[in-house]
Structures are given as C-alpha cells and as structure tokens.
Amino acid sequence: NAGVTQTPKFQVLKTGQSMTLQCAQDMNHNSMYWYRQDPGMGLRLIYYSASEGTTDKGEVPNGYNVSRLNKREFSLRLESAAPSQTSVYFCASSGEAPHSNQPQHFGDGTRLSIL
Amino acid sequence: GDSVTQMEGPVTLSEEAFLTINCTYTATGYPSLFWYVQYPGEGLQLLLKATKADDKGSNKGFEATYRKETTSFHLEKGSVQVSDSAVYFCALSGTDKLIFGTGTRLQVFP
Numbered sequence: 135n136a137g138v139t140q141t142p143k144f145q146v147l148k149t150g151q152s153m154t155l156q157c158a159q160d161m162n163h164n165s166m167y168w169y170r171q172d173p174g175m176g177l178r179l180i181y182y183s184a185s186e187g188t189t190d191k192g193e194v195p196n197g198y199n200v201s202r203l204n205k206r207e208f209s210l211r212l213e214s215a216a217p218s219q220t221s222v223y224f225c226a227s228s229g230e231a232p233h234s235n236q237p238q239h240f241g242d243g244t245r246l247s248i249l
Numbered sequence: 250g251d252s253v254t255q256m257e258g259p260v261t262l263s264e265e266a267f268l269t270i271n272c273t274y275t276a277t278g279y280p281s282l283f284w285y286v287q288y289p290g291e292g293l294q295l296l297l298k299a300t301k302a303d304d305k306g307s308n309k310g311f312e313a314t315y316r317k318e319t320t321s322f323h324l325e326k327g328s329v330q331v332s333d334s335a336v337y338f339c340a341l342s343g344t345d346k347l348i349f350g351t352g353t354r355l356q357v358f359p
Contacts, residue, residue, distance in 0.1 A: 138292070167347075174351055175351060176338065176349040176350055176351040176352055177293075177338070177349040179346050179347070182346070192346060193346070224292055224293070226292075226293075237283060237295040237298060238293075238295075238347060239295075240292030240293040240294070241292050242290070242291050242292045243291075243292055
C-alpha cells in the first residue's frame with residue numbers, strides 16, 4: 135500500500151520558472167492538503183481540498199495554485215517561482231472533511247530550491 | 250485564534266532516559282489533539298491522538314494525556330531508544346484546519 139506519493143522528491147528552479155508538484159493517494163480519501171515546512175515555523179497549510187471538485191485557501195496561498203484532478207490526485211503549481219518559495223512541500227490526505235478528528239497521512243515531501 | 254506551543258529543542262538524551270516534550274494549546278471549542286513524528290527524510294506520521302478531555306493516547310511506548318484544565322498535551326516516554334531520534338510535532342484540529350506546533354527535535358545517544 136503506497137499511501138501518499140509525491141513527485142518529484144527534489145527540484146531546483148530558477149526565479150520566474152514554473153512547475154507543478156504532483157500528489158496521489160490510494161486510500162480512497164476525500165480530503166487532500168498541501169503544506170510547506172520551513173525551519174522554525176512548523177507546517178503551514180497552503181491549500182486544501184475537502185472533496186473532489188472543491189479547493190480552498192489555507193494560511194499561505196499566495197503564489198500558488200492547485201487542481202484536484204480527481205479523487206486520487208491533487209497538484210500544486212508555482213506559476214512564477216520566487217526564492218521565498220524555497221521549502222519542503224508535503225501533501226497529505228485524510229478520510230473525512232478537514233475539520234474532523236481523523237488523522238492526516240503524509241507523503242515523503244518534495245524538496246524545492248529556487249535560485 | 251487557535252494555536253499550539255511546543256518546547257524548543259533540541260532535546261538531547263541518553264538511551265533509556267525519560268522523555269517529556271511539553272505542548273500547550275489555545276483553542277475555542279473542544280479540539281482533538283495529536284502528536285506526529287517525522288524521521289529524517291520522511292513525511293510526518295501520526296504517533297498518537299486524543300479526542301476529548303482526560304483521554305490518554307498511547308503508541309510505541311509514548312503517551313500523552315489531554316488536560317483541559319491546563320490546556321496541555323505533553324508527550325512522555327519512560328525509556329527512549331536511539332531509534333526515537335526524530336522531530337515531534339504537536340497539533341490540534343482547529344475550527345478550519347489542523348494546526349501544528351513548530352516541532353521539537355529529539356536526539357538520543359547510545
């Protein structure tokens with residue numbers, strides 16, 4: 135059982151380039167999330183999708199877009215990368231709505247550096 | 250707004266020592282509380298959870314009790330191992346999202 139799979143694992147971009155981070159889960163979960171992790175700041179929610187066809191902004195959405203392609207897949211796009219977006223990005227999923235007591239399952243992360 | 254405060258690390262211990270990582274929270278309503286663990290190069294994994302006051306979550310020798318009177322959810326383990334070296338995150342289910350603390354790094358030496 136793969137759980138939550140993120141691709142790529144590592145990426146280096148130049149300022150202004152665009153890219154899409156991919157995430158897929160095989161647990162038939164309804165909700166999916168994108169976080170960024172920066173030193174000393176814990177995890178911050180970028181966007182989430184409570185169910186297929188819906189997306190909502192989290193704490194730090196500026197500079198990002200998302201697409202819930204189907205129930206399994208939730209992608210994060212950087213249209214014009216900036217050095218401030220250098221971070222480790224985590225995708226997560228959970229069985230129910232974001233406000234429930236169900237735990238979230240995380241992928242192994244994408245380490246993104248923007249020069 | 251809702252928030253989680255964890256003790257700063259790193260916490261450095263010898264193998265078989267007793268571990269406490271403090272976590273306090275501020276929340277409206279009655280959130281669920283979680284501890285997640287992150288091993289090097291990996292994503293976060295749920296370690297334990299508690300859904301109401303006085304509940305005790307436990308897993309792999311770790312325990313935490315949901316204390317509403319002190320708004321705390323401290324993580325404890327009686328005898329740590331080198332393999333417990335990781336970053337530990339306290340989190341709560343806020344009104345519109347999961348809210349994480351900044352994490353506490355634990356280093357256990359033989």
